[in-house]
Amino acid sequence: MIITVTPNPALDLTYTVPAIELGETHRVAAAAVRAGGKGLNVARVLHQNGPPVLAITPSGGRSGQEFAAELAASQLSHHIVPVRGATRRSVALVDERAGQTSIFNEYGENHTASEWQELTDAVRTALEDAAFAPGGVTCLVGSGSLPAGADPQFYAALVELAAARGIPAVIDTSGPALLAAARAGATVLKPNRQELAEATGQGDPLRGAQALLDAGATLVLVSLGEDGMLAVSRREPRSPWRARLPGALAGNPTGAGDAAVAAVAACLAEGITDPESILRRATAWSAAAVLMPLAGEISPRHVDLAGELVVDRTSPPRLEHR
Amino acid sequence: MIITVTPNPALDLTYTVPAIELGETHRVAAAAVRAGGKGLNVARVLHQNGPPVLAITPSGGRSGQEFAAELAASQLSHHIVPVRGATRRSVALVDERAGQTSIFNEYGENHTASEWQELTDAVRTALEDAAFAPGGVTCLVGSGSLPAGADPQFYAALVELAAARGIPAVIDTSGPALLAAARAGATVLKPNRQELAEATGQGDPLRGAQALLDAGATLVLVSLGEDGMLAVSRREPRSPWRARLPGALAGNPTGAGDAAVAAVAACLAEGITDPESILRRATAWSAAAVLMPLAGEISPRHVDLAGELVVDRTSPPRLEHR
Numbered sequence: 001m002i003i004t005v006t007p008n009p010a011l012d013l014t015y016t017v018p019a020i021e022l023g024e025t026h027r028v029a030a031a032a033v034r035a036g037g038k039g040l041n042v043a044r045v046l047h048q049n050g051p052p053v054l055a056i057t058p059s060g061g062r063s064g065q066e067f068a069a070e071l072a073a074s075q076l077s078h079h080i081v082p083v084r085g086a087t088r089r090s091v092a093l094v095d096e097r098a099g100q101t102s103i104f105n106e107y108g109e110n111h112t113a114s115e116w117q118e119l120t121d122a123v124r125t126a127l128e129d130a131a132f133a134p135g136g137v138t139c140l141v142g143s144g145s146l147p148a149g150a151d152p153q154f155y156a157a158l159v160e161l162a163a164a165r166g167i168p169a170v171i172d173t174s175g176p177a178l179l180a181a182a183r184a185g186a187t188v189l190k191p192n193r194q195e196l197a198e199a200t201g202q203g204d205p206l207r208g209a210q211a212l213l214d215a216g217a218t219l220v221l222v223s224l225g226e227d228g229m230l231a232v233s234r235r236e237p238r239s240p241w242r243a244r245l246p247g248a249l250a251g252n253p254t255g256a257g258d259a260a261v262a263a264v265a266a267c268l269a270e271g272i273t274d275p276e277s278i279l280r281r282a283t284a285w286s287a288a289a290v291l292m293p294l295a296g297e298i299s300p301r302h303v304d305l306a307g308e309l310v311v312d313r314t315s316p317p318r319l320e321h322r
Numbered sequence: 323m324i325i326t327v328t329p330n331p332a333l334d335l336t337y338t339v340p341a342i343e344l345g346e347t348h349r350v351a352a353a354a355v356r357a358g359g360k361g362l363n364v365a366r367v368l369h370q371n372g373p374p375v376l377a378i379t380p381s382g383g384r385s386g387q388e389f390a391a392e393l394a395a396s397q398l399s400h401h402i403v404p405v406r407g408a409t410r411r412s413v414a415l416v417d418e419r420a421g422q423t424s425i426f427n428e429y430g431e432n433h434t435a436s437e438w439q440e441l442t443d444a445v446r447t448a449l450e451d452a453a454f455a456p457g458g459v460t461c462l463v464g465s466g467s468l469p470a471g472a473d474p475q476f477y478a479a480l481v482e483l484a485a486a487r488g489i490p491a492v493i494d495t496s497g498p499a500l501l502a503a504a505r506a507g508a509t510v511l512k513p514n515r516q517e518l519a520e521a522t523g524q525g526d527p528l529r530g531a532q533a534l535l536d537a538g539a540t541l542v543l544v545s546l547g548e549d550g551m552l553a554v555s556r557r558e559p560r561s562p563w564r565a566r567l568p569g570a571l572a573g574n575p576t577g578a579g580d581a582a583v584a585a586v587a588a589c590l591a592e593g594i595t596d597p598e599s600i601l602r603r604a605t606a607w608s609a610a611a612v613l614m615p616l617a618g619e620i621s622p623r624h625v626d627l628a629g630e631l632v633v634d635r636t637s638p639p640r641l642e643h644r
Contacts, residue, residue, distance in 0.1 A: 013411070013413070015413070015426055017426065020344060020424070021424075022342060022344070022417065022420065022422065022424050023417075023420070023422035023423065023424055024424060024425070025424075025425040025427060026424070026425065026426045026427065027427055027429060028426050028427065028428055028429070029428065029429065030408070030410060030411070030428045030429070030431075031411060031428065062387070062388045062391055063388070065384070065387070065388075066384040066385070066387075066388070069384055086352070088352060089335070089352070089353060091335070091337070091413055093426065095344065095345075098344065098345070100344060100345035101345065102342070102343075102344050102345055102346060102347075102348070103346070103347040103348065104337055104339065104348045104350050104415065105347060105348065105349055105350065106350055106351065106352045106353065107349060107350070107351065107352070109352075
């Protein structure tokens with residue numbers, strides 16, 4: 001079983017608008033309402049394509065009631081930790097004419113210290129309970145931002161909980177929480193180019209990835225948008241793999257990174273640990289997410305897309321004999 | 323007591339965004355959540371500034387639960403008619419840099435025939451019950467669009483219910499429902515310029531207003547945005563009043579028309595029926611709504627604004643003796 005943790009989820013409202021005209025009033029069809037947040041998107045992709053998954057997330061307030069009801073309707077196995085603060089909303093406006101999506105993410109209220117403790121305890125309990133299930137726990141995923149004011153060590157503590165049980169941890173976050181997860185020895189980190197630059201101060205994705213490996217991570221995947229994805233491993237940090245599609249894909253890139261994380265978790269759950277294989281599946285699932293209108297889904301075309309990938313590798317500089 | 327009816331309400335989410343960049347992801351503060359819809363905005367303005375008011379509205383679904391909870395918290399006297407369809411949402415994005423608001427209104431599901439009947443029955447019951455309250459019912463207000471597929475006679479039937487009890491009816495709607503309300507003998511109609519042109523086929527606001535008077539209305543106020551407001555009465559249809567501020571106001575025009583309707587209802591409740599007095603208050607309250615961030619509120623500056631109005635009148639052409 002794969003466990004995903006989403007500490008700062010959102011009630012996602014997605015509107016499809018024929019053409020957005022700023023300053024004007026638009027008539028639109030009812031929003032597609034989803035219990036969202038990056039870890040839940042990961043769980044949905046796994047629920048559709050991978051091994052059994054359990055999603056752990058807090059929820060609170062009136063928006064949290066709608067969030068919990070939608071999650072129940074989704075048939076995704078989940079555990080909700082009740083919190084006092086209202087679950088934030090995220091509004092996505094898909095402009096059909098422009099072919100682009102504008103997103104408005106509420107910050108999200110921070111949880112209280114005891115609520116954070118309950119969330120961590122819920123993860124610990126799930127790790128313990130699922131250890132006796134068939135197959136045990138094969139991967140722990142922590143995804144998404146933390147609310148402002150949260151302890152940046154939250155994901156690091158999850159990495160340590162998993163490591164103490166020999167379970168790999170995949171963390172997709174940003175800022176100090178990303179660095180802390182690296183220092184705690186996360187198995188895989190998946191920042192995008194901008195998150196990596198902000199967290200490490202390195203403008204070059206390879207150097208940024210190497211900084212996270214130096215800190216303690218085992219494998220770093222850097223999503224590069226239309227330029228594909230980079231995989232840099234601690235074993236061969238100067239010899240990264242890169243995968244990309246031969247051409248750009250039109251679609252909704254929201255959730256593409258989450259599909260990549262789902263692919264990584266699915267690989268680890270299957271015992272696949274070589275960087276090239278992980279990178280291939282992550283890039284294909286990520287591209288297949290762009291083809292779907294909502295985050296948390298991937299197109300069955302991921303199989304074809306995997307076959308179309310252009311994968312290359314920078315050889316490590318060899319010691320020259322002079 | 324003034325009764326307002328809102329057949330197609332909305333859960334309003336208002337986001338204040340420092341600067342909207344289409345195609346980008348924005349971090350925003352939690353939405354201001356309001357039980358909205360034009361008749362509820364009217365009721366809120368009256369609750370703040372006028373005589374007692376009762377708001378009647380349907381509500382349904384999970385969004386309707388949040389709608390009902392917010393309405394309860396607002397301390398506005400209200401009666402909810404439960405319906406099966408989910409209450410629609412409306413998202414407003416206030417761009418602080420551009421000083422403009424973009425609005426995304428969901429269409430709203432139509433009610434069933436029996437739900438429409440229950441809504442009409444609720445209005446009839448309220449008219450009967452309140453008839454014995456101190457002051458009785460002084461005005462019935464029907465505001466806002468009807469869901470697609472609704473009978474355009476809905477407001478007309480309300481006008482007739484009120485007229486049978488000698489109660490004036492103010493209707494703010496568009497399309498066939500506006501024409502039907504005129505034919506039913508509405509006391510006051512308040513289309514904006516575009517709604518009036520669409521309903522009557524008359525591009526000129528004076529001719530459009532005259533068409534509604536010919537159909538059966540007693541007074542037509544036409545909101546002209548920054549150009550102020552026009553009042554045309556059945557008694558002197560060729561001699562309209564016009565009121566405007568000497569300069570444009572910066573602010574949020576959402577809800578300005580609803581404040582005008584509230585002013586009309588407040589006037590009628592006080593027995594004020596002359597077009598100039600009604601026009602002055604409607605224009606001042608409308609302008610005072612622009613100064614407030616959310617619909618359903620007016621600035622206390624409405625008193626000053628009333629004093630600044632430029633009001634003029636086109637004299638009726640006199641019969642010339644030759």
